[in-house]
Amino acid sequence: MYNKTSSCPATPSGSTKQTAAASLLLFKKSDFTTYPKDPIAIERLNLMNMAKLSIKGLIESALNLGRTLDSDYAPLQQFFVVMEHCLKHGLKTKKTFLGQNKSFWGALELVEKLTPEAGEITASVKDLPGLKTPLGRGRAWLRLALMQKKLSDYMKTIINRKDLLSEFYEPNALMMEEEGAVIAGLLVGLNVIDANLCMKGEDLDSQVGVIDFSMYLKDGGHSSKSAEGDGQITAILDQKNYVEELNRHLSASVNNLQAKVDALEKSNTKLTEELAVANNRIITLQEDVERVKEESSYQLESRKAVRSDSAADGQALGETRKQLKEETLLRLDVEKELEVQIGMKQEMELSMKMLEKDICEKQDALVELRQQLEDLRAINQQLIHKSQSADASSKQKSEVVARLEEKINQMSGTVKQLETR
Structure with missing residues (x-):
């Protein structure tokens, strides 16, 4: 109204x-x-x-x-x-x-x-x-x-x-x-x-x-001023037309910048979702590693019980060999999954570097997104620390496997001795 x-x-x-x-x-x-x-x-x-x-x-x-x-x-x-x-x-x-x-x-x-x-x-x-x-x-x-x-x-x-x-x-x-x-x-x-x-x-x-x-x-003097008035009208209309054209160009520029900002916001949201999925995968992998550790400790205790009980029959020995084989296969699967996750982490780090480079090139138009970029960098550092922790855990696991292999060799010698008896 x-x-x-x-x-x-x-x-x-x-x-x-x-x-x-x-x-x-x-x-x-x-x-x-x-x-x-x-x-x-x-x-x-x-x-x-x-x-x-x-x-x-x-x-x-x-x-x-x-x-x-x-x-x-x-x-x-x-x-x-x-x-x-x-x-x-x-x-x-x-x-x-x-x-x-x-x-x-x-x-x-x-x-x-x-x-x-x-x-x-x-x-x-x-x-x-x-x-x-x-x-x-x-x-x-x-x-x-x-x-x-x-x-x-x-x-x-x-x-x-x-x-x-x-x-x-x-x-x-x-x-x-x-x-x-x-x-x-x-x-x-x-x-x-x-x-x-x-x-x-x-x-x-x-x-x-x-x-x-x-x-x-009006008297005759009025008509003599009409040409001057027409010139003033034309000048004023030209000024208004120029201002209108400038306003249209500015509006188009603002719309283009807004479209770029929206596209970057969508890309940032997608990257955040991918990082969340990667974090979930890392957490799942850590849970698998913990489960393998628990099973390995359980197998160590079982093997100690087998060594202490030299009077166990051949059936118990066969079951122990079967369990050992299953654990070995499980260890190989876990190592493959770990290698896949490490490769995904490296690809994610490469994607993060490319995104940081793109954001730096458009820094003038995207000042308001710098804080979000810092948050993503912090998350990346956390992923690196977690990866380092996972590498350390993998090394410890390799050492445990080496000790298990040594103990298996000892058990094999014991089995041979039992078979000779």
Whole structure:
């Protein structure tokens, strides 16, 4: 919803600039000299010429003024009066229980149905306090549309739907003829104007809309300044167009940087998940090593019991050999798994180094990710320490296996002695 005291500034695009300049070039003496014989057509032409003068004077005076326009600005007030007369031309009379009524508010309400974004203006008008008549609501709608810089677009929208306008206007009304389309095109030039219109306390219901022709009766000196005014308008429009283009480029750069940041965040998340999986594998491997140690100690105790009991029979000796073979195979499997995990750890370290190099190259754009990189480095150090611990454990295990092999050799000698007996 539009605030009653707020303006809606917007930078005109390149097409708006060209349209505004073209609309000012349309104001020639030849536009105001040829009149048809039909009185209704003369009325339409007079209103169109007054609209041209009003729009041209408003654009020139506003650009020379160089600030945001308010409700007390006389050329702006006269513009709304002229627009009100244009919208009232050829209105059909509607009979109500209070009498006959002519209002262009019903035609303006069509914009909401044809252009959904105009619903905000219509809702704001209906919420304004103090507006009791359709005329007051129509005047408020014109002011809000001008602040939104959509007045030309909305007028073109309803003028293109003459099948709907025929409900409110006579066939020869200005809004139904070519003059209405001309006025809608001239309104594009008003997009270069910023307006802040406060409607609080303004009596829009009972204002008398009288055109002040004295504002448009200028002396010859005024025409000599038109060329200079056109040059100033062109310079200002060029400046606004440059600022808009620069803003578009900056927005595109920001979007590209944001996309890169998102991609790096996804890559970092994936790497974190891989590190978590590796940690789980290392923990599982450590548990397997502990289990093998326990089983090895158990086998050592069993072998000591076998040596102490020299009277054991051949069946017990066969079972011991079988268990020894199983333990040997289990040891080989554990060593292979350990080698695989060590290889995975080395690949992970290589991946970490490559990631660190990539992050260093993009350090200017990713300062906020440095802390996360430090955390990953700390995790890498922990993995190295754990790997070193695993290597030490592997060495201890190798020593234990060597001692076991020595004891097996001793047991083999004992077995041979028993067999010779």
